[in-house]
Amino acid sequence: MGESAPAPIPPTAPGVEGGVVADNKEELAPGFDGDTRREPGATAGPGQVALELSGVIKHFPLRRRTAVALDGVDLTVEKGEFVSLLGPSGCGKSTVLRLLAGLEKPTAGRVRMHGRPPAALVKEHRLGIAFQHHALLPWASIAENIALPFRAAGRPVDRARIAELLRLTGLEDFAEARPRQLSGGMCQRAAIARALVLNPEVLLLDEPFSSLDAVTRRRMNIELARIWSEQRITTLLVTHDVEEAVLLADRVLILSGRPGRVRHVEQIGLRRPRSSRLTREPEFHETVDRLTALLDSDIAHARADEGSTARSARRWLRGRG
Ligand SMILES: Nc1ncnc2c1ncn2[C@@H]1O[C@H](COP(=O)(O)OP(=O)(O)OP(=O)(O)O)[C@@H](O)[C@H]1O
Numbered sequence: 001m002g003e004s005a006p007a008p009i010p011p012t013a014p015g016v017e018g019g020v021v022a023d024n025k026e027e028l029a030p031g032f033d034g035d036t037r038r039e040p041g042a043t044a045g046p047g048q049v050a051l052e053l054s055g056v057i058k059h060f061p062l063r064r065r066t067a068v069a070l071d072g073v074d075l076t077v078e079k080g081e082f083v084s085l086l087g088p089s090g091c092g093k094s095t096v097l098r099l100l101a102g103l104e105k106p107t108a109g110r111v112r113m114h115g116r117p118p119a120a121l122v123k124e125h126r127l128g129i130a131f132q133h134h135a136l137l138p139w140a141s142i143a144e145n146i147a148l149p150f151r152a153a154g155r156p157v158d159r160a161r162i163a164e165l166l167r168l169t170g171l172e173d174f175a176e177a178r179p180r181q182l183s184g185g186m187c188q189r190a191a192i193a194r195a196l197v198l199n200p201e202v203l204l205l206d207e208p209f210s211s212l213d214a215v216t217r218r219r220m221n222i223e224l225a226r227i228w229s230e231q232r233i234t235t236l237l238v239t240h241d242v243e244e245a246v247l248l249a250d251r252v253l254i255l256s257g258r259p260g261r262v263r264h265v266e267q268i269g270l271r272r273p274r275s276s277r278l279t280r281e282p283e284f285h286e287t288v289d290r291l292t293a294l295l296d297s298d299i300a301h302a303r304a305d306e307g308s309t310a311r312s313a314r315r316w317l318r319g320r321g
Contacts, residue, residue, distance in 0.1 A: 049115075050202060050234040051077040051100060056109035058095050069095045071259035073109070082228055082235045084245035084252045086291065088298050092260030093238040097204050100236065101129055113202060121202065125153040128195030128233070132207045134187040136179040136194075142166070143175040146193045153198065165193040168227055185209075185216040189223065196231065203235040210240065218276065221247050225274040242292050246284065247274055252291060257298050264294055 058070040069092040077083045085093050098104040099111045102118035113121045121127045136145045143162055150157040166172045169189040171182075179187050188208055195203060209217045221244050228235060228248070239245050245252045249268050256263035268287065270278060278284055 048079040049076045050079040050081070050113065051075075051236060052110070052112040052115075053096065053099065053106075054110040054112075056096075056099065056106045056111060058092065058099065058104065059107040068259035070106075071261055073255075073261055075253060075262055077234055077236055079234055080232045081250050082237070082248055084237045084239055084249035085255065086239065086242060086245050086252060086295060087255030087260060087263075088257045088295065089240070090258050091255040091298075092258070093255060094206055095260070096255075097206050097236065097238055100202075101127065101204055125149060125198050126201045128198070128200035128203045130188075130191045130195040130203075130205050130208045132210050134179070134191035136187055136190055138179050141176050141178060142171055142182065142190050145179070145190055146197055148194060149198050155198075158197075161197060161199075162193075165197055168196075168230070169193045170223070183216070185212050185220055188212065188220060192224065192227070196227070196233070200233060203233045205235065205237040207239055208237075209244070217241070217244070218279070222274070222276055224248060225272075229273050242288050242295065243279065246270070246287050246291065247279060254291065254294055254298065263298060264291075266291060 053073050053075050056070055056073040057068070060067040060069055073092070073096065075083075075096075085096060087093050095104060099106055100113065100118055102122045111118060113127070118127070136142075137148070140148075143166065146162050146165055147157045162175075163172070166175055169192060171186060171189055171193065174182060174186065179190070182190070188211075192205075192208065195205075209220050212220060225248055237245070237248060246266075246268055252266040252268060253262055254264040254266075255261065266287065270284060270287075
């Protein structure tokens with residue numbers, strides 16, 4: 001993972017504006033609000049830590065500058081915990097997931113899953129991932145799509161496990177259907193079944209329901225809550241939907257606008273099992289409203305920062321002209 005010798009980049013690197021380190025340092029203002037305090041609740045309680053990001057900084061080199069996606073992120077997810085990650089667009093939510101999936105390496109800091117670099121779990125097929133697009137193979141049946149991880153891992157296909165997941169996701173009558181014969185919601189359920197088929201220890205979900213209509217999405221949320229309560233897999237869900245985040249999670253983390261840092265942590269004490277009835281209760285709405293207000297203020301800050309970045313760039317270009 002290239003984590004053994006992390007570059008010594010301070011969490012509040014000078015020259016950060018709107019998540020971008022520009023070449024012209026004089027023009028630059030500090031990022032978001034300069035608040036480098038770590039949110040204590042972002043780390044899990046006394047339980048066993050399954051996922052850990054510690055002081056994680058992630059830069060993406062662009063042509064003339066560097067995009068700062070994450071700027072000192074500390075978070076942990078306990079074994080068997082469900083954590084939702086919210087934040088303004090571009091704050092680095094998917095980057096957190098991609099780091100945990102071993103698809104990106106941190107510029108600095110530590111990423112660990114069960115105390116080991118993510119690549120180790122990926123190699124052992126102990127990680128289940130479902131993204132916004134289901135990415136089912138169009139020519140293969142639903143059962144064959146769900147069986148893919150067995151083939152990728154070079155293991156014999158466990159038909160009983162596939163049957164169990166088809167049942168769990170309500171797709172038992174569609175085992176032989178092709179993806180095009182299924183609705184968007186059914187395809188997403190198949191993608192989640194595929195992510196679960198090897199009994200992963202960790203499930204990473206990146207907006208898996210964002211393409212669905214509101215009613216289907218809510219139904220899928222309830223189904224995911226049911227599946228999760230049967231399996232209790234450590235889960236990190238990236239979403240833009242505050243209701244979805246609250247409905248599913250034990251804890252909700254809010255990342256600040258670019259560059260991302262953990263800004264707020266909300267312990268969700270709503271009783272389980274979570275059902276659609278819960279979404280009509282005042283406690284649910286109070287939590288959703290509070291988190292929505294926090295997100296709205298972050299989005300307003302992020303927009304103000306973007307405006308100031310554009311103004312700085314214009315001034316800088318005028319100065320050069
Ligand atoms: N491969 C890349 N190269 C350059 N910049 C990148 C790359 N991946 C992400 N970024 C930048 O890093 C920042 C965080 O991106 P990321 O996709 O993690 O945000 P996000 O919170 O998931 O966004 P959204 O909610 O819109 O999906 C953005 O500014 C993005 O442009």
